Amino acid sequence: MxxxxxxxxxxxxxxxxxxxxxxxxxxxxxxxxxxxxxxxxxxxxxxxxxxxxxxxxxxxxxxxxxxxxxxxxxxxxxxxxxxxxxxxxxxxxxxxxxxxxxxxxxxxxxxxxxxxxxxxxxxxxxxxxxxxxxxxxxxxxxxxxxxxxxxxxxxxxxxxxxxxxxxxxxxxxxxxxxxxxxxxxxxxxxxxxxxxxxxxxxxxxxxxxxxxxxxxxxCPREFWEEWVDVFLQHLLRHCGNILYQSWFRLLYHGCAGVPPYLFTRDFSGLLQVVALPEQNRALSLLDVAQDIDSMRPTSLFRYLVMNDVFGKLRMSLFGYFVGDAATAKAIPFCRALVCLAVDSKDARLRVFIMDNLLPCLIQRLDDKLPCAIWRLKCELNSSASNVSSDKLNLSATNNVHRDLVVLCQELYTCAYAFWSDRNSCNAETSFEVWLRCQKENFRAKAYSATAKEVPLGNPWHWELEYECERYLSAYIDMLRVLDETDHFAERKFYSMSAVIRNRKIRNLFHKLIKLKPYIKGSDRAYDVVSHLKRTSE
Incomplete structure (x- = not known):
């Protein structure tokens, strides 16, 4: 032509x-x-x-x-x-x-x-x-x-x-x-x-x-490994990191560059697809109460979680349940996590559910609790009401609230079945009583916290102090390990370089405990470390 x-x-x-x-x-x-x-x-x-x-x-x-x-x-x-x-x-x-x-x-x-x-x-x-x-x-x-x-x-x-x-x-x-x-x-x-x-x-x-x-x-099952290892793990961890940084700045600093609402909604849609019922068939009796490493991944969801594809599970993956649209899509994934925690013996999943998912749920469900999650949700709903029907917004909010309560009830059952906190979740305590107690405990923590400034000049939030208190025992365990390492180094090695290094690390951890907040709850980890080094000299 x-x-x-x-x-x-x-x-x-x-x-x-x-x-x-x-x-x-x-x-x-x-x-x-x-x-x-x-x-x-x-x-x-x-x-x-x-x-x-x-x-x-x-x-x-x-x-x-x-x-x-x-x-x-x-x-x-x-x-x-x-x-x-x-x-x-x-x-x-x-x-x-x-x-x-x-x-x-x-x-x-x-x-x-x-x-x-x-x-x-x-x-x-x-x-x-x-x-x-x-x-x-x-x-x-x-x-x-x-x-x-x-x-x-x-x-x-x-x-x-x-x-x-x-x-x-x-x-x-x-x-x-x-x-x-x-x-x-x-x-x-x-x-x-x-x-x-x-x-x-x-x-x-x-x-x-x-x-x-x-x-x-x-994606057929025989290609999970190829797609997950080369591409999907890279994508999920990258999205997890940028969501964490954006949501932390938005919650505790009031700004996030580009607001992550729409991206969180689409990412939650991805999680919803991963947790589709047809992909997550019920486990056979042989799979129940087994160690997660020995369980056969019967769905893409279980394959991703068992192989630690997400890296760190954080509530920022779900936008802290702030936006109704993203929350509605994220709930099936969260319920699947709770189900997997019940079916397996994976301590990592259980810690995430009790130390991250539960506190976020309580803060999202309690409208009388002064917290960054509820405050940001109110701001988002206020801006959304200006561009859409109030009746539709109210209906969506009610539906999401109902689904979150169902998720919380499943978590309550999970807590009673596996965790040691049976004084507050025993067979004689109804879910309503347990939920009311959880809300009262969080309100007590919120209202008893005094306004103060951290050494870095960031405004203080009681949620971060609560997180620091929960992880204080982990700090002490780490210090004990360092002490034992220090003692072992003094006995076995003639060189003092390892001893001096361990002592410096131990001193830094001592200062970290006093400093607060816990590094996991901060988007300025490098600033914290720099501050520690300056004050330790």
Missing amino acids: QANGEMMSCHQGKGRILMEHNIICQAFLILISYSGIHQYEEILPCLLSLLNKIWTLPDWRNKYFHHESGLTCLFSDGQFLKMVYYLFRFCEVELKRSRIDVLTGLKSCERYILTILPLILPLLLELLQCIHGLSCPSDAYNVKQDEEGSQEKETRALIEGIRESGYKVIGLCASIEGAFPWLLNGSICVALSKYLEPLEFRHLRKLIKHTVIPLIKN
């Missing part, structure tokens, strides 16, 4: 490979623009095969993807970006149409779609990695701008369109039968996991919604 004169003049001065690429793309787009697309089903794979050969050429990769100048040239070529965007959009639309046909029982997935997907994915993955790299300061690529700035605006819109469509294509591929060993292999895991850290909330939300959730829903 011959290219028109406008197309040829547009490429004057551009590289020959790029010019040939755009001409073939133009021919492809002309074919798919006709209503009778099915008569060209045999031609489309041929054109894409030619494009695929260009994308996999060493000269193409060396010129445009291995150097910043080449990528800048590629992303500054508006014709290239438009061609690629429409190419990915075509693939996305056809996948959606084929998926609808399959669901309605009309026919199987179009054969030509299955033929062209392996041809398109190499460029899609390469471009997604490069687009992710645009957010990385050390690998930032410059996009040429004209005097009016309109070209820059159009370029950024095309890049965002390519990103979103690329995410959707990968997510839609996950629903194709047999796609994982064929299409969705390890190369996609590597591509998606690269440059995750600098991605903005809005980009992570799109990645989770369009790609990660469909992958979780459709």
